[in-house]
Amino acid sequence: MTLRYLAAVLFLASLDGVHACTVFAVGKKATKDGSVLVSHSDDGDPHNDARLIHVPAADHPAGAQRPIFYTPESFPRYLGSAMGPDYMPSSETTGYPVYEPIGYIDQVKHTFGYQSSSYGVINEHGVAVGESTCGAVFGTCGKNSTVGCEPGRKVGEALMSIDTLSYLAMERTTSSRAAVELMGSLATKYGFYGPPDSFEGSGESLVVADPDEAWAFQILSDPTGTSAIWAAQRLPDDHMTVVANMYTIREVDASDKANFILSPNLFDVAKSKKWWKEGTPFDFTKMYSGGEYAHKYYSGRRMWRGFQMAKPSLSLPADYEDIRYKKVYPWSVQPDRKVDHHDVMSWHRDWYAGTQFDMTKGVQAGPFGSPDRFSTDSKVKGSWERSIALYRTNAVYVQKLQHPSADVPPGLASVAWYGAGPAHYAVFVPVPSGFGATVKALKLANPMKFETSSMNWATRRIMDVCQVNFKAMHETVHASQLDLEKEGDVLIERLRSSKSSAAVLQLAIQEHANKALATWEALSQQLLFSYSDNSRFAENWKAMGYSDEWLEQSGYKDGPPPAPKEDKCPPKCDDEPEPMPATVV
Known part of the structure; x- marks a missing residue:
C-alpha cells in the first residue's frame, strides 16, 4: 500500500x-x-x-x-x-x-x-x-x-x-x-x-x-x-x-x-x-x-x-x-x-416483529411493509428506529462451537454459518473449522461492480427486488432460507457420520454453497416474474393493491375526487326540443 x-x-x-x-x-x-x-x-x-x-x-x-x-x-x-x-x-x-x-x-x-x-x-x-x-x-x-x-x-x-x-x-x-x-x-x-x-x-x-x-x-x-x-x-x-x-x-x-x-x-x-x-x-x-x-x-x-x-x-x-x-x-x-444456531439466525433477522416498534407497520414501512429504512442526506432532521436486521449488513455469521468426540471429527466439530449480506435476505451456509480453503461463492464481493457467481451480490439483488413488495415476496425468501439451512444441517451431520476426508469435505461444502448461490440467483428472477406489476402474475394476474391501513395514512382518501357526473344538458334537458319534421321528398 x-x-x-x-x-x-x-x-x-x-x-x-x-x-x-x-x-x-x-x-x-x-x-x-x-x-x-x-x-x-x-x-x-x-x-x-x-x-x-x-x-x-x-x-x-x-x-x-x-x-x-x-x-x-x-x-x-x-x-x-x-x-x-x-x-x-x-x-x-x-x-x-x-x-x-x-x-x-x-x-x-x-x-x-x-x-x-x-x-x-x-x-x-x-x-x-x-x-x-x-x-x-x-x-x-x-x-x-x-x-x-x-x-x-x-x-x-x-x-x-x-x-x-x-x-x-x-x-x-x-x-x-x-x-x-x-x-x-x-x-x-x-x-x-x-x-x-x-x-x-x-x-x-x-x-x-x-x-x-x-x-x-x-x-x-x-x-x-x-x-x-x-x-x-x-x-x-x-x-x-x-x-x-x-x-x-x-x-x-x-x-x-x-x-x-x-x-x-x-x-x-x-x-x-x-x-x-x-x-x-x-x-x-x-x-x-x-x-x-x-x-x-x-x-x-x-x-x-x-x-x-x-x-x-x-x-x-x-x-x-x-x-x-x-x-x-x-x-x-x-x-x-x-x-440453537437457528434461533440466533432468527435473532439476526429481527425487525421488532410483534412489538410496538414493528418496522413492517405504519406509513414508514411503505405500502408493502418493508422493515428497511435507508439512509438519507435530506435537510429534514430525524432518525429511523434501528433494528437488529439492517439493509446495509455486508455479512452475518453464527459460529457453533463444539469439542471433537468419537462421533464428531475435529474439523467438523465447530462450524461457522456464513450469510453473505443482510440476515433477512441472506442464506446461512456452513463453513466447518476444518475447511482449509476459501468458499468460492463467498470470495467475490467487490462493492464497486456487480459480480456474477457472488453470493453477496445475489443477496443484494434479492433485497432490492423485495422492495417491490416486501410483504408478499419475503415469505418466499424466508421459506427458501429455511430449506437451504436445513439442508446445511443434514450435510454437516452426513459428513460427520461418514468421517469424510479433507477432499470430500471440501467438495461437499463447495457444492452446497454453489447450490445456495444458484438458488438465490434464480430466486430474484422468480420473484420479479411472480409479482410483476404488483400482481400475482403467475397465478391469476390479480392486482394485490394496498392495505387499508396504508391507504388511510397515505393521503389516498384526500386524492383527486370522483369524476363529475355527466347529468347536465346535453343530454338531459328540461325542455325537450320539438322533434324534427319529416323530410318531404
Missing part, C-alpha cells in the same frame, strides 16, 4: 466507517446440544469488503517478524502475500496497490489456519469472534497516520486495530481465554487505535468464544495514544448476552480471576481523571463508554430486544434516560428455553 493510497483510505475510513454491528453469545449450558454460540453482523457502509477468505496455517523460521498492516475494512481490506494466496492480487483487485506494513512484531513458530472477513471468523481449533464497535472516551490514530488523531497529536503511534488483534488471536490461540490475554497484552504493549472522529466511535468490543466458554473483550486507547485500556468478562455457561455498539461490562471485580481479565491501568486512569474513587464500585461502561451514537435507543433498543427474544418472561423497559450512566439492562440473562 503506497503512502498516498494509505492516506486516502484513512480519510475515507474516518468519514464513512459505519460498523454498527450486533453480537450475540450463548453459553454451553443454554444451548440444546451443549455447543457455545457466538455471532456477528457486519453492518458496514457500502465500501466494505464482505469477502470470506481462508488464511492457511504456516510455519515460520526462528527470528521471523510478523508484519502489521493498516486495516481500513474497505475493499480490498488487504492485498498481498502475508495472508495466503487468496489475498494475492487478482483480476478482481486490478488497480489496487499491494499493502505495505506499518510495523512488525515477533512472529511465532507456527500459525493456525482460519477463515477471515473484516475480522477473524473461526480458526481450525474452534476459536471464534464477533465484533461490535463502541463509543469511547479516548481514541487515537493508527501508526504513521495523520487522520483522526486526538488533540495534541500530529501522527499516530498505536499499531493494533481490532481487526489485527482478531487475526492474531485466530493465528495464535486455541482458547478464548488465551485469545483475550493475547489481544490485551499486544494492545497494551503496542497501542490500540480507533479514530475518535468516526461515526461509530473509537472503542471496540469482541466476543471471543471456544467450545467451552465465551468472553466479552472491550477495549479503547489510553490517554497517551500509545497503549490501551481494556476489560474482559466471562459469560456464565447458562446465559446469553448481546452487544450492540456500546460497552456492556459494568461493575468489575479484580479479585475474581475466573470471570474477569483486566488491563493493568484500568483503575489508575479513571482515578487520575478523578472519575473514580478507590474503594467504590468500578463501572467499566460508566467510566470509559462514549454512550450511544447516532441517536438515543440506537444500542439500547437492540439490547432490549435481544434479551426479550431469549427470555420473554423477563420484563425489561424499552425506554430509559441514559444507559451509560444508569444501568438498565443486565449483562446477561438465562434464556427461558435452550436455543
